[in-house]
Amino acid sequence: MINTAKLFNLSLSKVLLIISFSFLLLSPAIAEDGLYERGIELIEQKNYEKALKAFELGAKTGDLNAMTALGIMYITGVGVIQNDTKGFKYVQDAANKSHPKAQYTLGAIYYLGAGVNIDFIKAFSWISLSADQGYSDAQHNLAQMYEAGEGVPQNFEQSYEYYLKAARNDNLDSQIKVAQMYQEGIGTAKNLEKSAYWLKKIDESKVEN
Helix, strand or coil: CCCCCCECCECHHHHHHHHHHHHHHCCCCCCCHHHHHHHHHHHHCCCHHHHHHHHHHHHHCCCHHHHHHHHHHHHHCCCCCCCHHHHHHHHHHHHHCCCHHHHHHHHHHHHHCCCCCCCHHHHHHHHHHHHHCCCHHHHHHHHHHHHHCCCCCCCHHHHHHHHHHHHHCCCHHHHHHHHHHHHHCCCCCCCHHHHHHHHHHHHHHHHHC
């Protein structure tokens, strides 16, 4: 079982900061994203107070990226007095508007019990919504929940299916798991040829990263 003091083998602060910095991978989609992108630049510069202001302005325009980032800053207490309730609301509002990264973050919050009671069922539900939108980190973590039987009955076949989806979305950790599952016949038929294929993909992914 995954330690409840951690989210998928990462501490709370590390998880949420990784989520916030993973916003760097997003590209602007609409004009309002300028505020969000500026906030990210300020985070890179460790100017958290100005980043907070940029995200606040972005959130007021309805930018779900900025809203989620703002929620994370309140939850982690980066650049602002830590406030779980306020942070949760920002993330929840974005998640309710089907933003995949917000859905994933909300699932993480329920998984950890960050300002709320630990609830694996709610965590599974929100992470599932994100995974179904193709967000690879959510697919990987959903696979882990199926594997561990957290928030859902243990199911190695479903675990394999979600690891495979994330692996195809270039999630390195899932590629490693898929290679292992083919090698050992976990959740799928043992297939050393397919395991070798994914081992090669792992090497390629490591070079690219």
